[in-house]
Amino acid sequence: MIETITELDALRARVMGWKRQGLRVGFVPTMGNLHAGHYSLIMLVRQYADRVVSSVFVNPTQFGPNEDYTRYPRTPDADTTGLEGAGCDVLWLPTVESMYPFGIELAAKVHVPGVSSVLEGECRPGHFDGVCTVVSRLFNQVVPDVAGFGKKDYQQLAVIRQMVTDLAFPIQILGGSIVREADGLAMSSRNQYLSAQERPRAAEIRRTLQQMRQAMLAGTARAEVEAAARAHLTAAGFQVDYAVVRRPDLSEPGPADTGARVALIAARLGRTRLIDNLEF
Numbered sequence: 598m599i600e601t602i603t604e605l606d607a608l609r610a611r612v613m614g615w616k617r618q619g620l621r622v623g624f625v626p627t628m629g630n631l632h633a634g635h636y637s638l639i640m641l642v643r644q645y646a647d648r649v650v651s652s653v654f655v656n657p658t659q660f661g662p663n664e665d666y667t668r669y670p671r672t673p674d675a676d677t678t679g680l681e682g683a684g685c686d687v688l689w690l691p692t693v694e695s696m697y698p699f700g701i702e703l704a705a706k707v708h709v710p711g712v713s714s715v716l717e718g719e720c721r722p723g724h725f726d727g728v729c730t731v732v733s734r735l736f737n738q739v740v741p742d743v744a745g746f747g748k749k750d751y752q753q754l755a756v757i758r759q760m761v762t763d764l765a766f767p768i769q770i771l772g773g774s775i776v777r778e779a780d781g782l783a784m785s786s787r788n789q790y791l792s793a794q795e796r797p798r799a800a801e802i803r804r805t806l807q808q809m810r811q812a813m814l815a816g817t818a819r820a821e822v823e824a825a826a827r828a829h830l831t832a833a834g835f836q837v838d839y840a841v842v843r844r845p846d847l848s849e850p851g852p853a854d855t856g857a858r859v860a861l862i863a864a865r866l867g868r869t870r871l872i873d874n875l876e877f
C-alpha cells in the first residue's frame with residue numbers, strides 16, 4: 598500500500614528509517630495529473646532504489662503570470678492509485694506554505710545560469726528559476742540517492758543536471774525516455790487542453806522532429822533544416838516558439854559537427870503549448 602505523507606517531519610522519519618536499514622531511496626518529483634510517462638519514471642527509478650518517493654506539488658514559482666497555474670489539472674485520487682500501481686512507496690504532498698515558509702517573495706531562489714537562459718528560458722522567463730528553486734527544496738526534503746526526470750522536458754533535465762553538479766547534491770540523476778501516444782504525440786498533462794480538432798494535428802510535431810533528424814543526417818545545413826521545420830509547422834497551424842537543432846548541452850552545433858545532437862520544438866496549437874524533442 599502506498600503511504601501518503603503531508604508533514605515534513607513524518608517524511609524525514611520515514612526516509613531516515615529506510616536509510617538506517619541501508620536502503621537506497623529513489624525520488625520522482627511531479628506536478629500531478631499523472632500519466633504513463635510519470636509511471637515509467639517510477640519504474641525506472643525503482644531499478645536503482647529499494648524504496649521510491651514521488652511528490653505531487655503544482656509549483657507556483659515556475660508558472661509565468663499568463664500561464665496555467667490555477668487551471669493546471671489536479672487529479673489527486675487517480676494519481677494516488679496510479680502511483681501505487683507503478684510501485685511507489687510514499688506520496689509526498691507538500692503545501693505551498695510548507696514549501697515556501699517565508700512566502701514566495703522572500704523565498705531563497707536557485708538560478709542556474711547558461712543552460713537556463715536559452716530556448717525555454719527565453720520563452721518562459723524565470724521558469725527554470727522556479728523549477729530549480731522547488732527541486733532543490735524537494736531534494737532537501739526527501740534526501741534521495743537517485744532521482745528521475747523525463748526527457749520530454751529535455752532542457753529541464755539539462756538544467757537539473759547542472760544544478761546537481763554545481764551545488765554538489767549527492768544524487769544520481771536519471772533521464773526517462775519519452776512515452777508517446779499511438780500517433781507519436783509525447784504524453785503530457787497539457788495534451789488534454791487540445792480540442793478534438795487539434796488533437797490529431799498535434800502529432801505533426803513528432804513528424805517534424807523526424808524530418809529534422811533525417812535532413813540533418815543527410816547533410817542539410819542546420820539553418821535550412823530549422824527554417825523548413827518552422828515553415829512546415831506554421832503552415833500546419835502552429836505558432837512556433839522554436840524548432841532547432843542543438844548539442845546535448847543545448848549549445849549550437851557547428852557545420853561539421855556530427856556528434857550527438859537533439860532536435861527540439863516548442864509550438865502552440867490554439868491555446869496549448871506543446872514541447873517535444875528527438876535525440877540523434
Ligand code: PAF
Binds near residue numbers: 628656659731732753
Ligand atoms: O517536470 C515537472 O513536472 C516539474 O517541472 C517538476 C520537476 C516536478 C518541478 O516542479
